Amino acid sequence: MTASVFRLAVVPGVVIDRWARTWSDRRPDTRLELIPVAAADAAAQLPDHADAALLRPPVDRDRLHAIPLYTEQSVVLAPREHVLNAADEVTVAELLELGEPLLHPLDDVLDWEPKEAQRPETTEEAVEWVAASAGLLVVPQSLARLYHRRDVKYRPVTDAPTSSVALSWPVDAHTDLVEEMIGIVRGRTANSTRGRPTGRAR
Secondary structure, eight states, X not given: OOOEEEEEEEOTTOOOHHHHHHHHHHOTTEEEXXXXXXXXXXXXXXXXXXXXXXXXXXXXXXXXXXXXXXXXXXXXXXXXXXXXXXXXXXXXXXXXXTTOOEEOOTTOOSSOOOTTOBOOSSHHHHHHHHHTTSOEEEEEHHHHHHTOOTTEEEEEBTTSOOEEEEEEEETTOOOHHHHHHHHHHTTOOTTSOOOOOOOOOO
């Protein structure tokens, strides 16, 4: 007999450990298969390659349901000895006043277009540029943690665009396993009454 599998696409920066442990406790008969995907490719995984996805909106509301889970603080990455690191937090205006290049990687998940920004291929590459003092980088805090380097530090940017994370699944595939995952990411207990929400993240 083939074991049941629930395939969950996960974008960079989303920490799944606690939810995965809860899944294992509640659904020992169904293996949770985690599929790492780039943020831009997550929605395209549904439904052929994944049953649900932890992704960054927006999503195609005609094709997918999505439940917003949380919104992240944006931070600026700078070399360890940079003057920015003397502050507890900064604003976008203060970043611009420095006159240093802002990096806007091609896989950026923030909805903004910094003027005259340089475009590294990836966020990971952009962090390397920061370490080499080639510019400053604004990203969601989870990505700053994911690509952590000892020679780079970050500070909150109070008015920068933010990025959210949502659980998404196809509109015509709201299965019992999807409902189980909804309950887990929303913090329901194992004995909670389950509904079938239709909320959608824009």
